[in-house]
Amino acid sequence: MPTQFDPPSGTRDFLAREFGTRERAFAQIRSVFAGYGFEPLGTPAFERLDVLMGKYGDEGEKLIFKILRRGEHESSGEADLALRYDLTVPLARVAAAYGSQLPVPYKRYAMGPVWRADRPGHGRYREFTQCDLDTLGSASPMADAEVICAVNDVFAGLGIGGFRFLLNSRRVLAGLLEAFEVPAGLGAGVLTTLDKLDKISPDEVSKELADRGMPGAEAADLVAVMTAADAEQRIRDALKTSEEGSAGLHEVDTVLSLLAGQVPAGRVQFTPRMVRGLSYYTGPIWEVTADGAAGSIASGGRYDHLIATLGGPDVPATGGSLGVERTLLLLPPGGEQDSRLDVAVTVMAEQYAPRSFAFAAAARAAGLRASVYLGASGKLGRQLKWASDSGARWAVIYGAAEEETGAVTVRDMVSGEQVRVPSSGLARYLAEQASQPGGPS
Amino acid sequence: MPTQFDPPSGTRDFLAREFGTRERAFAQIRSVFAGYGFEPLGTPAFERLDVLMGKYGDEGEKLIFKILRRGEHESSGEADLALRYDLTVPLARVAAAYGSQLPVPYKRYAMGPVWRADRPGHGRYREFTQCDLDTLGSASPMADAEVICAVNDVFAGLGIGGFRFLLNSRRVLAGLLEAFEVPAGLGAGVLTTLDKLDKISPDEVSKELADRGMPGAEAADLVAVMTAADAEQRIRDALKTSEEGSAGLHEVDTVLSLLAGQVPAGRVQFTPRMVRGLSYYTGPIWEVTADGAAGSIASGGRYDHLIATLGGPDVPATGGSLGVERTLLLLPPGGEQDSRLDVAVTVMAEQYAPRSFAFAAAARAAGLRASVYLGASGKLGRQLKWASDSGARWAVIYGAAEEETGAVTVRDMVSGEQVRVPSSGLARYLAEQASQPGGPS
Numbered sequence: 001m002p003t004q005f006d007p008p009s010g011t012r013d014f015l016a017r018e019f020g021t022r023e024r025a026f027a028q029i030r031s032v033f034a035g036y037g038f039e040p041l042g043t044p045a046f047e048r049l050d051v052l053m054g055k056y057g058d059e060g061e062k063l064i065f066k067i068l069r070r071g072e073h074e075s076s077g078e079a080d081l082a083l084r085y086d087l088t089v090p091l092a093r094v095a096a097a098y099g100s101q102l103p104v105p106y107k108r109y110a111m112g113p114v115w116r117a118d119r120p121g122h123g124r125y126r127e128f129t130q131c132d133l134d135t136l137g138s139a140s141p142m143a144d145a146e147v148i149c150a151v152n153d154v155f156a157g158l159g160i161g162g163f164r165f166l167l168n169s170r171r172v173l174a175g176l177l178e179a180f181e182v183p184a185g186l187g188a189g190v191l192t193t194l195d196k197l198d199k200i201s202p203d204e205v206s207k208e209l210a211d212r213g214m215p216g217a218e219a220a221d222l223v224a225v226m227t228a229a230d231a232e233q234r235i236r237d238a239l240k241t242s243e244e245g246s247a248g249l250h251e252v253d254t255v256l257s258l259l260a261g262q263v264p265a266g267r268v269q270f271t272p273r274m275v276r277g278l279s280y281y282t283g284p285i286w287e288v289t290a291d292g293a294a295g296s297i298a299s300g301g302r303y304d305h306l307i308a309t310l311g312g313p314d315v316p317a318t319g320g321s322l323g324v325e326r327t328l329l330l331l332p333p334g335g336e337q338d339s340r341l342d343v344a345v346t347v348m349a350e351q352y353a354p355r356s357f358a359f360a361a362a363a364r365a366a367g368l369r370a371s372v373y374l375g376a377s378g379k380l381g382r383q384l385k386w387a388s389d390s391g392a393r394w395a396v397i398y399g400a401a402e403e404e405t406g407a408v409t410v411r412d413m414v415s416g417e418q419v420r421v422p423s424s425g426l427a428r429y430l431a432e433q434a435s436q437p438g439g440p441s
Numbered sequence: 442m443p444t445q446f447d448p449p450s451g452t453r454d455f456l457a458r459e460f461g462t463r464e465r466a467f468a469q470i471r472s473v474f475a476g477y478g479f480e481p482l483g484t485p486a487f488e489r490l491d492v493l494m495g496k497y498g499d500e501g502e503k504l505i506f507k508i509l510r511r512g513e514h515e516s517s518g519e520a521d522l523a524l525r526y527d528l529t530v531p532l533a534r535v536a537a538a539y540g541s542q543l544p545v546p547y548k549r550y551a552m553g554p555v556w557r558a559d560r561p562g563h564g565r566y567r568e569f570t571q572c573d574l575d576t577l578g579s580a581s582p583m584a585d586a587e588v589i590c591a592v593n594d595v596f597a598g599l600g601i602g603g604f605r606f607l608l609n610s611r612r613v614l615a616g617l618l619e620a621f622e623v624p625a626g627l628g629a630g631v632l633t634t635l636d637k638l639d640k641i642s643p644d645e646v647s648k649e650l651a652d653r654g655m656p657g658a659e660a661a662d663l664v665a666v667m668t669a670a671d672a673e674q675r676i677r678d679a680l681k682t683s684e685e686g687s688a689g690l691h692e693v694d695t696v697l698s699l700l701a702g703q704v705p706a707g708r709v710q711f712t713p714r715m716v717r718g719l720s721y722y723t724g725p726i727w728e729v730t731a732d733g734a735a736g737s738i739a740s741g742g743r744y745d746h747l748i749a750t751l752g753g754p755d756v757p758a759t760g761g762s763l764g765v766e767r768t769l770l771l772l773p774p775g776g777e778q779d780s781r782l783d784v785a786v787t788v789m790a791e792q793y794a795p796r797s798f799a800f801a802a803a804a805r806a807a808g809l810r811a812s813v814y815l816g817a818s819g820k821l822g823r824q825l826k827w828a829s830d831s832g833a834r835w836a837v838i839y840g841a842a843e844e845e846t847g848a849v850t851v852r853d854m855v856s857g858e859q860v861r862v863p864s865s866g867l868a869r870y871l872a873e874q875a876s877q878p879g880g881p882s
Contacts (some may be wrong), residue, residue: 006539012485013485019483020481036811037831040464040782041454041462043455044449046506065522066510066511067524071558077518077519081449085695103831107812115486142798208746257795258794311712357702359700368476374576374581375545376581390544
């Protein structure tokens with residue numbers, strides 16, 4: 001295509017087929033969330049600039065699309081609005097704005113586009129769909145477990161293969177640092193290095209820990225425990241020496257016990273080395289990996305003070321975010337045909353147009369998608385070609401012969417068989433045909 | 442609410458209830474359009490600035506939200522992107538970009554937000570939903586009639602009261618000018634004045650026509666014909682003296698005959714004085730008014746060369762746009778309750794949490810919305826208050842007494858009646874209850 005007609009860099013047009021695939025997935029997601037009592041929230045595409053600034057760090061801030069002031073202020077070159085960068089800051093604003101009108105706890109989901117001026121690349125867009133579910137106002141691990149359970153149901157419902165949850169708690173991590181006597185100032189760096197245990201060798205991790213200033217013996221000890229064959233048991237034992245670690249362990253075990261009956265055994269794994277990049281988590285954290293996916297396809301956790309930091313009330317909160325674009329890449333092939341119509345109605349001559357129009361309406365009344373031929377050709381072959389291109393299951397033909405007998409011809413576009421049906425009985429005939437196996441669903 | 446937490450001027454947050462009302466209306470609209478074989482199209486929220494500029498006139502252009510360049514270019518104060526102002530220019534870009542991949546005719550609908558920096562006011566927003574359906578590539582009046590028919594089905598399906606279509610054709614208007622020998626240069630002004638016949642008196646219209654330079658006698662003559670008791674017949678007679686007028690009349694009559702069986706008699710009125718503001722229409726034009734609505738709630742027409750003007754291919758085209766925000770104001774009260782849950786499951790003590798969690802899952806398996814209590818209180822009264830606030834139809838109670846008997850208590854939140862059900866039979870019991878009259882739909 002001529003590049004001047006491309007959508008802007010990093011954005012996409014969604015023609016019918018892809019639009020349909022996405023919408024079906026979105027409907028499935030919404031339905032699961034609603035099943036858990038999460039309610040929808042819609043917020044504007046843009047926020048006031050000051051609502052967004054200072055929330056995403058220097059690197060994030062550079063990626064914000066800013067909107068120029070208008071009218072006499074346009075020439076100032078200044079911005080006063082910006083496209084939303086995520087769905088969390090708008091949630092904090094809503095929590096602040098409508099506090100007392102919202103139910104307690106406030107369980108909401110949001111799904112819609114966000115915009116980031118990132119360098120576009122494979123699977124990375126400047127306009128992409130985010131999907132978040134969050135519970136504000138509950139400190140209970142049941143709220144954490146509920147989010148995980150809902151995310152599990154979404155992926156199971158979408159037919160995603162081989163997905164699993166890694167579960168940890170920020171308090172487990174704090175307990176580990178305490179148990180292994182990591183100096184307070186080194187904590188964050190040590191955790192970042194530990195998180196590499198699935199990518200680099202234990203020796204390299206030990207060395208990196210030592211480089212960060214952790215005494216060599218303690219570093220080797222920590223890595224040995226984390227990579228032992230019976231790592232989980234040894235970590236559990238170590239955590240029990242720390243109050244924070246014990247609390248974290250209890251949190252993880254509570255979530256695991258809540259999920260036990262709802263999620264297949266083994267799908268949720270306690271993963272003490274998992275850190276998750278964001279610093280604001282305060283309790284259970286989790287992420288979802290899947291066969292064939294690069295990186296996680298969902299993640300979340302408890303973030304008890306973040307909403308206050310973002311300008312909202314200081315409420316306990318937990319939630320998760322689905323990587324919608326990544327997830328869509330994993331959808332099993334739907335086998336859906338490129339069908340726009342169930343019934344294609346020919347128009348053999350201008351004088352028959354009102355009858356053809358009425359036949360299409362009759363087919364719609366029978367619950368089928370139907371339209372008349374809108375082209376200029378009076379040739380049946382040409383019109384049947386259109387019917388076939390439209391993916392129609394039946395063509396309805398009405399011309400001089402049909403007019404004479406008060407009937408209408410219905411052609412099965414798969415078998416090529418044609419039957420004459422009384423004009424007044426068309427809707428019923430099509431409804432019957434459609435209800436048979438092989439008809440449109 | 443503190444103003445710093447308001448959404449930006451002219452935009453809205455949609456909390457659950459309003460979000461739900463809107464989504465139900467949108468789903469109804471999409472379903473009707475799909476029934477006619479229109480396919481969905483999604484385009485980005487922003488377009489390259491040059492795609493939008495020069496398309497909306499000076500006044501329109503001022504209302505475009507422009508996006509500042511990023512990175513090193515931010516300080517230039519220049520824009521390179523802009524939020525879409527309507528759904529028509531993106532359609533033209535898509536038609537140009539994907540021409541040969543699109544079906545012929547290309548029947549598409551689009552529904553989504555557009556942005557205009559208008560002064561916000563009652564029912565006028567800076568972010569609002571537009572909904573367009575268009576057929577590209579058909580010159581047939583059947584395409585015009587199909588759009589009108591679909592719009593009729595939408596309003597009928599939404600339960601909009603007393604709506605009616607005003608139908609005219611640009612060629613009828615051209616014929617009128619010809620028949621009444623209006624000098625070529627005065628045509629547009631004369632039509633603008635004639636369009637006021639429903640607002641100001643015939644004498645005032647005659648005077649305004651004369652002021653525009655139309656000879657007084659012809660002006661009086663034209664107004665007399667347009668306002669006569671038998672205006673339609675006299676206009677039809679006048680139009681027959683003009684080739685263009687005759688063609689326009691045939692166009693209107695063809696559309697009327699196609700709609701005759703599909704739209705109740707009298708709902709579509711030939712309205713020769715109706716002009717419609719936009720200059721690009723070339724054939725049939727129409728608008729929809731409704732009881733209680735200020736202005737039209739939908740409008741459209743044929744615009745055979747507009748797509749080429751906008752940068753797309755030169756294809757015949759016809760379409761319509763629903764005034765979604767105005768239409769939503771007319772929706773009959775839905776009577777929907779503020780219900781987030783069908784089943785509210787209490788958690789009487791921590792040790793019962795896994796069972797409660799499983800009961801909620803069982804209720805969801807029965808197709809009901811269900812969640813556990815996420816608060817900190819162990820008091821039944823407090824938890825039942827939450828169940829009631831959530832709009833739940835049933836509360837499920839599980840404590841020491843239930844554990845002893847292997848049963849679970851189901852409380853009907855309307856009648857207050859409670860029954861004990863075997864734990865393993867909860868899903869089936871709830872499914873049965875829900876299928877009875879008065880259960881959740």
